[in-house]
Amino acid sequence: MQLVFLGGTLRRKNLSFYGTQTERALQDLHVDKLFLAADGFDIEKGITTHFEPEALLNRMMCQTATEIIVVADSSKFDRICLHKILEPQGIAKLVTDAGIPGEAREALTRSGVEVIIA
Numbered sequence: 001m002q003l004v005f006l007g008g009t010l011r012r013k014n015l016s017f018y019g020t021q022t023e024r025a026l027q028d029l030h031v032d033k034l035f036l037a038a039d040g041f042d043i044e045k046g047i048t049t050h051f052e053p054e055a056l057l058n059r060m061m062c063q064t065a066t067e068i069i070v071v072a073d074s075s076k077f078d079r080i081c082l083h084k085i086l087e088p089q090g091i092a093k094l095v096t097d098a099g100i101p102g103e104a105r106e107a108l109t110r111s112g113v114e115v116i117i118a
Contacts, residue, residue, distance in 0.1 A: 004029070005017070005020075006022045006025040006026055007021050007022060007025055007091065008020070008021040008022030008023075008025070009021075011053075011054070014037070015055070016054065017047070018051075018053040018054055018056075018057050019026055019053065021092065023056070023057060023060060025052050026059070026061065026064060027060075029063075029064050030060075031064055031065050031066070032064075032065070032066050032067060033065065033066070033067045033069060034061050034062065034064070034065035034068050034069065035068070035071055036058060036061070036062070036068060036069065036070050036071065036085070036086075037067050037070075037071050037072065037075050038071075038072040038085070039076065039081045040079040040080050040081040041070070041072045041075070041076045041077050041078075041079065041088070041104075042078060042079065042080045043088055043103070043104055043107045043108070044061065045080045045084065046084050046086055046087045046088060047070060047072075047084070047085045047087075047088065047091075048079075048080055048081035048082070048083060048085060049082075049085060050081045050082060050086050051083070052082075052083050054083075055083035055084065055085050057085070058085045059080075059085055059086065062085070062086050064087070065092070067092045068086070068090060068091045068093075069091065069092060069093040069094075070091045070093070070094050070095070071094075071095045071096075072096055073096060073097050073099070074096055074097050074099030074100045075099075077096075077101050077104050078101065078104075087114070088107075088108060088111065088113065089112070091113055091115065092113065092114065093114045093115075093116060094108060094113055094114070094115050094116065095116045095118050096115065096116070096117065096118070097117065097118060098117050100117070
């Protein structure tokens with residue numbers, strides 16, 4: 001496994017990097033698997049976050065990945081934040097807990113998303 005830090009401005013709240021420097025570094029990369037955390041996950045509105053620079057960077061990361069795996073505990077479901085990252089149909093797998101709403105699990109499974117209960 002190879003670990004690459006993109007640099008940029010460190011957001012202390014979640015220890016992630018963002019900003020123009022991060023975006024430039026990401027432009028020339030390709031990753032096999034992207035593990036994406038979500039602040040909000042709604043079947044209709046998609047995967048969302050509160051922080052606009054994070055949403056932009058997350059969309060860019062999704063474009064570089066062959067497989068997108070979203071990690072979201074059940075408290076994130078039916079929650080919509082201001083900035084959209086991705087449609088639920090754009091992910092390959094979801095890792096969550098047993099509290100996921102049944103309707104959400106069924107809709108994701110119907111659209112081809114593998115739901116993994118951890």
